[in-house]
Amino acid sequence: MTGKLVIGNWKMNGRLAANLALIDALRADAAVQAAQVAVAPPFAYLGQAAALLAGSNIALAAQDVSAFDKDGAYTGEVSAAMLADVGCRYVLIGHSERRQYFAEDHALLARKLQAAVAAGLIPVYCVGETLAEREADAYKAVIAEQLAVLGALAGRDYVVAYEPVWAIGTGKVASVEQIDDVHQYIRATLLQCHGASDSIRVLYGGSVKADNADAIFSLQSVGGALVGGASLDVESFGRICQAAKKTV
Numbered sequence: 001m002t003g004k005l006v007i008g009n010w011k012m013n014g015r016l017a018a019n020l021a022l023i024d025a026l027r028a029d030a031a032v033q034a035a036q037v038a039v040a041p042p043f044a045y046l047g048q049a050a051a052l053l054a055g056s057n058i059a060l061a062a063q064d065v066s067a068f069d070k071d072g073a074y075t076g077e078v079s080a081a082m083l084a085d086v087g088c089r090y091v092l093i094g095h096s097e098r099r100q101y102f103a104e105d106h107a108l109l110a111r112k113l114q115a116a117v118a119a120g121l122i123p124v125y126c127v128g129e130t131l132a133e134r135e136a137d138a139y140k141a142v143i144a145e146q147l148a149v150l151g152a153l154a155g156r157d158y159v160v161a162y163e164p165v166w167a168i169g170t171g172k173v174a175s176v177e178q179i180d181d182v183h184q185y186i187r188a189t190l191l192q193c194h195g196a197s198d199s200i201r202v203l204y205g206g207s208v209k210a211d212n213a214d215a216i217f218s219l220q221s222v223g224g225a226l227v228g229g230a231s232l233d234v235e236s237f238g239r240i241c242q243a244a245k246k247t248v
């Protein structure tokens with residue numbers, strides 16, 4: 001791994017004026033400029049964000065992608081080729097909110113992953129267990145099953161994000177021991193079973209804030225963070241980026 005990557009997932013938030021103010025402030029923030037950073041606005045604002053980010057070191061990410069890889073009659077869908085065309089470098093795939101609210105299953109996610117890499121995008125594939133699965137001590141089995149779809153991507157460039165569902169937007173952060181345990185497990189599984197290279201990045205996501213970022217980034221098994229709520233606030237996001245840069 002070369003440095004920590006911080007991706008801000010705006011989820012379904014933003015408006016033209018607010019995005020302009022946020023991206024202007026991010027561009028003016030030295031810590032953000034010095035770190036490896038991407039932002040993932042909603043589809044509607046990707047073009048606006050791409051224009052505002054031009055010439056900066058902040059990459060563009062999409063929050064989802066269609067599983068259909070050819071243009072055609074798929075109302076409401078946005079293809080990987082379109083995302084690449086507007087300047088996206090990364091695309092989130094399999095976020096727990098997509099799995100939960102849109103019933104995205106592994107067959108669909110495998111198609112999305114293939115579509116993304118075929119278009120030259122870097123997928124950020126999200127995995128993580130629910131609270132019930134953690135309490136039943138089934139979390140590693142659940143994560144192994146989620147990781148299995150990555151077998152088809154051996155030799156391709158991708159990122160994995162570990163996001164325990166119980167820590168997303170709840171203020172409950174996994175302990176550093178819990179994070180390290182799962183990240184080591186994910187890295188070992190990817191290396192041994194799915195042909196990943198040692199440089200594979202595993203990001204942590206789930207209530208990452210300015211005041212816990214140092215501890216999370218101090219783990220060698222953590223390749224960066226997927227930040228939700230705190231990515232909408234320039235000061236918090238800047239401090240998270242600063243913590244990421246410090247641990248390089």
Ligand SMILES: O=C[C@H](O)COP(=O)(O)O
Nearest residue numbers: 009168169206207228229
């Ligand atoms: O994609 C981001 C994650 O779902 C984490 O969200 P959060 O930082 O608001 O907990």
